[in-house]
Structures are given as structure tokens and as C-alpha cells.
Amino acid sequence: MARSRRRRLPRGGNDFQWCFSQVKGAVDEDVAEADIISTVEFNYSGDLLATGDKGGRVVIFQREQENKSRPHSRGEYNVYSTFQSHEPEFDYLKSLEIEEKINKIRWLPQQNAAHFLLSTNDKTIKLWKISERDKRAEGYNLKDEDGRLRDPFRITALRVPILKPMDLMVEASPRRIFANAHTYHINSISVNSDHETYLSADDLRINLWHLEITDRSFNIVDIKPANMEELTEVITAAEFHPHQCNVFVYSSSKGTIRLCDMRSSALCDRHSKFFEEPEDPSSRSFFSEIISSISDVKFSHSGRYMMTRDYLSVKVWDLNMENRPVETHQVHEYLRSKLCSLYENDCIFDKFECCWNGSDSAIMTGSYNNFFRMFDRNTRRDVTLEASRENSKPRASLKPRKVCTGGKRKKDEISVDSLDFNKKILHTAWHPMENIIAVAATNNLYIFQDKIN
């Protein structure tokens, strides 16, 4: 069972003053599809930040050690390792191409000098080992320095190879490949608090794996109906409880969350808890069902709460109360009257993620026009910020943005119709202990830090 890490106590009021820190990625207006970031994840210490993109690549950034000679670098993130995690594949049986897009990355807790992470595309999960090499052995007997075999007759004496320092090299190697276990598209992976197992979820099934075993997995949830014609909902996200290794939750396209206890039965088709908020009949529309679909579910670090994201809002649930959330935060309610247009341009299907800060006092999620929203759970204040190149001066404070919903547009406000729906922030991550956030805006990764940090 994981002990909770020592956390810095939140300052009174959580008065964040977010400042631009860095931006990674091309400035080009023409965005290559392969460069679009599809997942962002800090590791357990926050020293490493991993991103996955549509081209199947993983880029890992490492935080520089605070340096007295360069006080302003203040822990910048620089590229540590880049590797191709997944390649496009072809399923010959179904004549379908399998996209190489990285759907999720999840870090494993660090146990030795190397770092491990799980990355997944639609069908295959891979365990990657990222290790450093800063020494090289020299003075082999059987081969030259350039690797050529030495002529045996010339070897007249034996020597012991010695280790010499070399330029740091970071190598990524695939240690396990967990394949062929999912018929449908994988949407989530989650490492268990026992650090030995993890789950992977697709539209209809959830499988439990052991990190050491690749040739089999246990199916723990199966909601595929005997008759596919009766299908009414699919699994949209799943996550293990941060401390209780027998508990996990999964969300559905109908806006419900089921909490399951693996001790109760081998197949967790019957939930232990069922979280659903009764629908407000006055807000029904053509698109009610689509916008109630949950796109992300995340436990709080404490394990007491969980947060769900649907199209227009974020909800915080107390695990002890199933009939309604304890908090509901509107992300972009002004879009409710535009659902038809959003259906036409496919934006209504966008899957936004959400995240907690280290102390669970604040939550963050993305929106359109490169806006992202932060909600302070204690003060009930919320703020809209923007990730843009214009606000990219080093340590420049981010100015809160406001969307004008009707009536007279004030200066500095932006009207709903001027929002750019191609600039969407679907993936964000919050450092587990400090006030540093990573925001993925299409092909750029923005890193913001709290001024007082």
C-alpha cells in the first residue's frame, strides 16, 4: 500500500499566480497530425514529464536541478528521452489499420535507477524501461575500441576492461509487450497501488494484468451484451483506487460511474457502488445523451473523492455518496446553446481530461480556444487561462480570460462566436507536489509555474 507522500501545505486561499515557464513544440502554423499531443503525464516525483503523440512517439522531459549559478532556470524541463513507442499496424483479419496514436501513458513508481512507464495505443500496451548510461567499458581483450574483432594471434596479454565516463545517454527499451487482449479500442490504463498489477480498459471490457506476465490477463469487467443489438453504453475510462488495491472505478457513456471491489468476485460485473446524478428533465435535448458521456475519471490523491469530466462540466464525487456529486463545476456552459453546431463540426465528441493538484484543493481541465479552467475547491473561485504564444514571455503572468456570453462585450472579453474550436486543450497534468502544470495545446506543450513557487 502506498504511503501518502509528504505534501506541502496549501497556502491560504490557493491564490495561484500562474506564470509562463516554457513551451515545447514547433511554432509552425501548419501542424503535422503526427505531432499532435495525445497524452501528458508527470511521474510520481514530478521530475519527469512524459508526452505521447499521434505519431506514436513518446517524449520525456526532465526537470533540471535547481542551480545556484542559474537561479532563473528554476527547474526547467528539458528533453530527456525520445522514442518511438508504437508503430501503425494492420489487422489482417478485419482489414483494419491500428493507429499508432498513444492513448495513455502511466508511470510506474520508481524502484531503482531506471524509470518505467506503460504506454498504450488502441490495441497494445508496452512497458518501457528508460535508463541512463554514463559509463562505457574500455579495454576488451577480444575486440578493438571500434568493435572489430582482434586477431587472436596478436593477443599476447590479458587486461581487465575498465569503466570510463561517457556522455550521458538515455536509452528506452521495451521490456514487455501486452498484446492481443482487446477487441475494442483501449481507452485507459491504470497502475495498481500494489505496483504489480495494472488494468486496461476498452469499450466493453476491462482486463487485469501482471506487469511480469504478457501472455495472459484476467478479464474483470465485461459489459458486452449477448446480443450486440442491445448495447446501450460503453466504458469510457477506468482507474484503480490510489491506496486500496482491490478497488477500481469505471465510467460509462451514460454518465454513470461504477466502483468495483475485486474481492467480491472474480468477474466484477456487479458493482459495489453506482454513482449517478439524476438528469434534469428541463435540460433535455437531442444531444443530452452525448454530453453526459464521461470522458475522464480521476481519483483524488487522498482516495476519498473522484472527479469526472463530461462535455460541459466537471463533477467531484464523494465515494461515500452515490446519488449525486458533492461539487459540479461548469467548464463552458455557454456552449450548451451551440450543441447543434458542435455536433456538426464533431467537437461534441471531444474527450477532455481533468486533473487534481497535489493537495486535492484544486482541479483543472481544458476547453476551446486554448483556454483551460481551474477550480479552487475551497474558495469556490474559478479562473480561465489561455495557453498561447502571445503570452509566452518568460515568467510573464497569465491574465485571466473571460468569455462573453451575451449582451455587451466588454474589453478583453471574447465572444462565444469568436472562439477557435480547432484549438482545444484536451490533456493537462499537474505536478504531484508543486504548483507546476503542463498543458497540451495541439502540438505544443506549455509549462506554467506558480510565481511564488
Added chain:
Amino acid sequence: MEVQKEAQRIMTLSVWKMYHSRMQRGGLRLHRSLQLSLVMRSARELYLAAKVEALELEAPSPPAPCPQDPRLHQAREAEVPAACPPPDGEPPEPMDAQEAAEEAAAPPRAAELPARCSLRPARVGRKRRSSSNPSDGVDAGLAPSKKARLEEQEASAEPPGRLPPASAPAEGAFPNLARVLQRSFSGLLSRGPAAAPTAPPARDATPACRAADPVLRVLVRTVVAF
């Protein structure tokens, strides 16, 4: 009638999206198909409700729903759009065995299909089509006979900004599906989203109501084909 038009527009849009989603990399996504079919169902319900209202205003007896389910189940097995007389002895398409086809078929099935008592026997089996359709090769997969029938009933309608038919049918896993979608697709589009908004209100009388039926049937057939 605005409601009816809007509902029809959304239905057409949904069909188009479903067709289009087959073309994307990674294949059909179950969640997306389910969402599209849910919208289609809502739109259809709204459309039918509005239509029933309109019919009630004109004539007292609304169309009676036939018990369709058993036949529909059978039709679904064949993975092709089916009409009232179920395709008997029609060998299942190879794609039946594939879950991908299954999953595509499932979501729209969640929507109950409407009354189809007056369906034309529009059997679209692969074998049947090739034998009954001499001009198959001509129109890049479009079946002229079916199209002609649709267009007959659309005689009163003007062909507004008609979108070009989708490019050559995917000769991938589901060539039939592509042809069916194209057929129904092009039929729909001639009265689709681009339908003249300035059409006189008189148009909302009998011709539109009558013509809407084949549109709905075509739509439904398309959905079943998944």
C-alpha cells in the same frame, strides 16, 4: 415543420458521419457509432412525433406499426439492409463473422426501427444485386434502379445544392455497405441539409410527407446495414 426539417437534417448528418467514420484510420469506433445512433434515434423520434402531429392534422388515422422485430432480427443476421420479406436462404456475408461488423451493427439497433409496413421489397444481397443490376459497373456502385425509384417520388422536390456522391466505394472489408450507403446517402442528400430553405410552405403538404417516407426507410435501411 421546422422541427421536422431540423430533425431530418440531423438524421442525414448522422448518417453521413457514420459513413465517414468508416473511412477514418483505426476503423469504426464503437463509442462514436453508439453516440451517432443515439442522436439519430432522438432525431427520428422527434421527426416521427412531428410527422404524426402533422398527419393528424390532415387525416385521422396515423400509420400503424407492424411487428417488425423478428424479421428485423433475421435481416440483421445477413448484415444487409432488409425489407419486409426477410431474406431467406441468404448466406451471411463474410463480414458477419467479424466483430467489427457486429459492433457497427449494434449501436443503431439500439434504436427501434419505425413502422415499415409499406416497405418496397428492396433486397440488397450481394448476389441479388449483381444479377439484377446489369449496369452495376457503370455508376461506381450506385444502383440506378433504386435511385430512380427514390427520385420518382422526389419529382416535386427541386434538387438543391446536391453534394457529390461519395468517392468510389471502399473496396475494403464492406463493399456492400459502401454501395448501400452511397445509394441511400445520395437519395437523402437530394433533400438533405442543403434542402432549399426558402421552399414555400405549401411544399410542406402532401408531397413532402409522402416523400419523407422513403427517406426514412432509406435511413433506416442504412442504419440496419451497420
